[in-house]
Amino acid sequence: MTFIVVSLIKIAIVMAFFMTVLAYLQWIERKVLSHIQLRVGPRRVGPHGLLQPLADTLKLFLKEDLMPAHVNRFLYRLAPAVAVFLCLLSVAVFPFGPEIEIFGVRTQMQITDLNIGILFVLAVTSVGVYGIAIGGWASNNKYSLMGGLRSAAQMISYELPMGLAIIAPLLMLNSLSFREMVNNQAGYSLGFIPRWTVFQYPFPQVFGFIIYLIAAFAETNRIPFDLPEAENELVAGYHTEYSSMKFAGYFMAEYANMTTVCCIAALLFLGGWHPLFPAPYSNLVPVVVFVVVAALAFFHGLQPARKWDNITFPIVGVIALILAGLFFVPVLNTILIPIFWFLSKVGLLLFVFIWVRGTLPRFRYDQLMRFAWTFLFPVALINLLVTGLLVAVTTGH
């Protein structure tokens, strides 16, 4: 009984947090992109445009749900539902922190720990292509169909290097469960180098990490691999015919997939919730970060560049100080410190995704395929072979 109640509470917390992150990820992306392109971005709805995601969601809710003529009605409705369902599924197996005890109940900071966690995520992502492919086909539109086809071909091609890049750290971590994998990355070699797989003996997975990231860009249909929705060739690609909440479903799926691949990268390569520095120093890092944020906010509040800056920036500063203070509360800090490290890794990777979108142009379709099969795939294979050889030699069996 306690198990069911605890699980329901955990699911509610994770889903509420995940949904908020998805909504605000879009705001962050628009802000970062606009600053890269020397614009200001959304700032009309709420202070600094902070209520923009809410307004966008409301708009999509209230829009008319068009059903184009000549579509396959059943599949046209089914496809966005499949996309949303599958992109929210994999978050169930991600661990956010170690085992904790609250009010006498011991529980893991994770919805469920599967023995085959990584295989579960691979299965979910490999089926995820149907949402896009079927949507493109059912729309009965040449641009949608091209988008769906491109997406299917691209995801099959990039799943191979992605899978091979994932297997290499699995060889070193010797498990398929996310929790065990992260636990095997605990500790420091030479007292200061964290034993994350990107730094771990015998073969640091730097190449594996880069291959994984490149393949992840293609898997999530992001620039520079966003051929399925290339707007100057295909209008909007596979979701050209979709409007209202069905379009919102695809939109959410893209951001959810982005978050998922970043979580996998953080768990497999960057040591999950294990901090960059040994314990006594690493516990101070979140406090220092939030105090610095607060100081910057107060500094800018004192020298307002825009109309409301002398009010909004001090509020941000106070919030940052409260967050810094939370890390001194005895029970809370055992929960917050791992979450801080995990989220900062995921956040950094998400920032890289947005950064790349603001920096790189789109590939041509033949370049995309040639890159996957003649460069990324062989390199991933060599990385796997070298890792396997070194692991076999050093462990001796």
Add this chain to the structure above:
Amino acid sequence: MDTILFFIFAIIAVVCGLNLVLQKHPISSALSLIGVMGSLAVLYLMLGAEFLAAAQVIVYAGAIMVLFVFVIMLLNAGSEKPGGKSWFAQIAGIPLLLAFIAVMGFVIETFLPALRSVRFGSFAGGTAREIGRVLFTEYLLPFEVTSVLILIAILGAVVLARKEID
């Protein structure tokens, strides 16, 4: 709980299987096949074969069926047209089906050893570790021979495709 889940997914598998045959449009048939594979994966999982369940979804539903759907979409295959009914099928169809079922029942009853009743989750050899050990010790030769066979098939496909282009 296990029994209820078993019946739910067994019924889904059978309904999807029937739908696969009855649907006229190839893409509906392909999607039904994905349904069959997904529910079979759940049944494997309930029996304790967790690795097999994941592999079923990754390989069949995630890779092979994506290629099926891709080809159907690429060729833009339309609905099937019902062919003329053959007189042989009309006369001999149902008797032959009954005979087939009877033969299968007889073979299962007489030649297979007496089966114990299945318990959900009692099978312990389904983890990735166990399967890897068995594949690389006991069944090493069949495993390697199968991979060579697949390689030959790929090479054959490449050769045939090249001939077409020249």
